[in-house]
Amino acid sequence: MQFDEETLSRLAAIGWRVDAPLPDGTDPAWRAARVVVQHRNGYVLNDGSDEFPAQPAPRFLRRRAAPEDRPAVGDFVLVDAATPAVIHAVLPRRTTLARAAAGERYARQIIATNIDTAFVLMGLDGDFNPRRIERYLLLLAGSGVRPVIVLTKADFLADAAMHAEIAALRAQIPQEVELHAMNVKRAPMVAPLLRHLQRGDTAVLLGSSGAGKSTLTNTLLGHARQATGAVREHDSRGRHTTTYRALITLPSGGCLIDTPGMRELKLTGEEDLAEASFDDVEALALECRFGDCAHGAEPGCAVRAALESGALDPARWDSYRKLRGELGVANESLAAQLERKAGAKVQTRALGKRLVDKYGRR
Template sequence: MTDTPDLTSLRRIGWREATLPADPRRLARVVAQHRAGYEMHDGSSAFNAQPAGHFLKRGLDPSLRPAVGDFVFLDRATHPVIEEVLPRRSVLTRAAAGERYERQIIATNIDYVLVLTGLDGDFNPSRIERYLTLVEGSGARPVVLLSKADTGVDVDAAVSALVARLPDDASVHAINAKDPATVPLLASYLGPGSSAVLVGSSGAGKSTLTNTLLGEQRMATNAVRSHDSRGRHTTTHRALLSLPSGGCLIDTPGMRELKLTGEENLDLFADIETLAAQCRFADCGHGNEPGCAIQAALASGELSPQRWRNFLKLHDEREEQAATLEARLKRKAAPKPAGKPKRGEWRRGDD
């Protein structure tokens, strides 16, 4: 059975269902979001659209609004309006910067999160662990890409050091983002119907890699600073791109702050949780208590001090964010105090 022309077009933008929905409205995917509205693509052409009024209501959970990667229904007007967001198969989020708790969607309906970090001064295993922790529960699979493998660094040593800190099933690839040979290396993640989001620090080479995967110099690139290997933001907003391989790639601006949402399970550190369960005392503080399995693992080299410190940092941050989220939900659920009665309005108990 072959696809209809409309279904074939939608495959180009990552539609994975076997059939088209019965809904008569126009189906498209959000490929970019701007202050003036949304950029859409229906597999055949790109166009702009505005969100319906119910998406603009004050106090609406931002996660309910259209985001890059969403499939949506629009009306068929000359100036289209987004009327409905279809259920998401995956959502990658982080806590927004600042003191106010709010989740920020990075991308939706993705199969892979390509975590790109340079093998220069940008290389930081603890930050990679933070990225992978954010990916947990998103519904997408993380893939770590170590760029700048051509810059004279000891690639094997860096890869070995990172792999030692990650679960056995973690995917790690050292790449040269400028080399066309990278395209077949990543083909299994970017084939027809697949969608991936590319994340990493400014200067890691996201735009360079995107150009290589596109086969053309479409994205602007800049040199990095020599003292810290960081770059300026050449990508200013998230954008979904169709690749020659048949897959879709969402390029993102560099992320300087990666705050947990409070809903992570920290599955990345399951081995540490297993060790903690082996301590002699259930309430072990993992300090000087006798029979502490954590301290024994640190002493034997089974657990690296850096990984233990990063686990504690992420655990405490997760707990703090979870408490903030719970308090926020309680405030929203609390009944609103009754307002003052208007002039001439009677209330029970007034007489």
């Protein structure tokens, strides 16, 4: 079973790209829609014509259901005709952007799905922090999502100071990563972003509170839909004016997902430092005389030589070491979680077998 032409035309308006076969067991009466808002008590969907409330089917709410298998903002889903509609299936995702949830217990938290571009926003004021850009690029590496760095509040710095900040950041990130500095309140300045927001495109906004995500959304829409607020004077950080993720269709034909500011950006353990902005550091480490070089007092250490000559920025090296250590901890947490799940499945099967042996099948 596949979507008919009328359905495909409607879904294309909300970012559908792939005409793939529907899952086995699909009820012909079900219709397709996209998750545009996720609340604690339910969802809001858009079928390309209308928005309507929906609830997840009971199987998504079971304790053993993996959080990443539940519907998320950006998902295309199949729903029935009930009121409110019930989500019965999540269609295959072409991309998934996730982070580790805040807290000590490892859990993978989906930010958004089926997205093509991530606009990483950071203000050219007291919020400017290249190290945080590196973290975002690492989170995006390998996800299939294209990063675009948007430095907002370009009017805060004199031209010479702004160019120096941008040049320093440009030297530290991969050349293929797009970078813009702009005042996002002005429509002519945000025009370069529109090439990523045409019919069938979906982008997500990432950045801390006060970076200008809601302001950019309003400028792209051409009217004030998202609430905006002032930032604190001492650190240029803002309050959470956006409190939940929401997918918005734009006049340009694309879809934009606005997200709350992220206080903590934890790695999932699946990222690759070499695919992010640290390929040069990884290449240096391969030039060391010893394969297990700790980059301390070992002879022939290429990393230490680069630090001493000034070819490698010490702050960048410290950031790399910190992220590498965090990635190792996240990898261990992920492996432990998978091991626990595998053990639980074995125990469940063993219990089931004992019950069948004792009472027979019913």
